[in-house]
Amino acid sequence: MSVREEAPLSAEQVDEVIERFPGRTGDVLRILETLQEMHPLKYLPEATLKYVAERKGLALSNVFSVVTFYSFFNLNPQGRHTIMVCRGTACHTRGSKLLLDGLMSESGGSANGDDASSSFTTPDHELTVRTVACFGQCALAPVVSVDEDIHGHMSDLKLKRMVRGIVKREAKDDNS
Ligand code: FES
Structure with a gap:
C-alpha cells in the first residue's frame, strides 16, 4: 500500500x-x-x-x-474509507469490541480516545475507523458501516475480509 x-x-x-x-x-x-x-x-x-x-x-x-x-469537521487527516463500529449495548454484547480490536490489529492503527468514542486512521490513510453509539439497527447487532453502507450480523472474519477487499481494490485502481 x-x-x-x-x-x-x-x-x-x-x-x-x-x-x-x-x-x-x-x-x-x-x-x-x-x-x-x-x-x-x-x-x-x-x-x-x-x-x-x-x-x-x-x-x-x-x-x-x-x-x-460540529462533529462532522475533522482536524486530522482522514482515511479514504470510513468504517464505523457500533459500541451500543446490543452490539457490545454481541462482540463489537472484538470487531474494533480486530480492525486495530489488522490495520496497524492505534486508538485515539476512550473505548466509547475512539477513532483512528491507518498510517497509509486508507481507513478511518470510528465508533458510534447506536445505528438504530440493534436487531442486526453487531452492526458496522463501511463508507455509509450498513452491515449487520458482522463477524471479525467477515469484516477483515471486507477491509482486505477494499484495500486490494484501491491498490489495483492506484496501479492501473
Ligand atoms: S446498539 Fe448497535 S445498532 Fe443499536
Whole structure:
C-alpha cells in the first residue's frame, strides 16, 4: 500500500470558495464544509483555518469553536474509507469490541480516545475507523458501516475480509 500524498488546497482554491459565500459570519460554516470536502484527506488543516479567519475578519478562536462544535469537521487527516463500529449495548454484547480490536490489529492503527468514542486512521490513510453509539439497527447487532453502507450480523472474519477487499481494490485502481 502506498501512502497517499497530502495535497493542501491552494490559496486560489480557498479564495474561490470564500468568494462563493460572501456573508460575513453565517457563511463560515458552509465555507469550512466545502473546504473540508475538497481536501483530499477530508480535513481542515490549521493553516486553512487561519487563512479563512483572516479573510473573513474573524478571530481564529471563533473559527475553531465552529469546527470543534460540529462533529462532522475533522482536524486530522482522514482515511479514504470510513468504517464505523457500533459500541451500543446490543452490539457490545454481541462482540463489537472484538470487531474494533480486530480492525486495530489488522490495520496497524492505534486508538485515539476512550473505548466509547475512539477513532483512528491507518498510517497509509486508507481507513478511518470510528465508533458510534447506536445505528438504530440493534436487531442486526453487531452492526458496522463501511463508507455509509450498513452491515449487520458482522463477524471479525467477515469484516477483515471486507477491509482486505477494499484495500486490494484501491491498490489495483492506484496501479492501473
Ligand atoms: S446498539 Fe448497535 S445498532 Fe443499536
